[in-house]
Amino acid sequence: MRRKMRAPGNGNGLGLKGKRFGELVVLRPSxxxxxxxxxxxxxxxxxxxxxxxxxxxxxxxxxxCKTTRPAATGI
Incomplete structure (x- = not known):
């Protein structure tokens, strides 16, 4: 009997739900x-x-929100 192969990182996603990455908290798969x-x-x-x-x-x-634009130089 053959098993279906899944793409890497394409699981049910329960591993990321609720985890914090910097300023972000993962809510749900999109x-x-x-x-x-x-x-x-x-x-x-x-x-x-x-x-x-x-x-x-x-x-x-x-x-x-934490991204800043570089200051204009050489003006």
Whole structure:
């Protein structure tokens, strides 16, 4: 009997639910249909669509509220 193979990181997602990554707390898998997409609540109050691999690598730690624009130089 053959078993169905699943894509890596494409499980039921219970491992990320409730975990904190920087300013974000993972709420639930996204209903967008995209593999690895999650809805997370930021400490600023906004919800954001984030990807599991970016959370795990540390590249995504907020909804974007902590992002600052670089100062203009050479003007």
């Amino acid at each position: 209903r967008s249909g995209r593999a690895g997409a999650w809805v997370a609540q930021c400490d600023c109050g906004k919800q954001a669509l984030v990807y599991d691999y970016l959370l795990k690598s540390g590249e995504t730690t907020s909804c974007g």
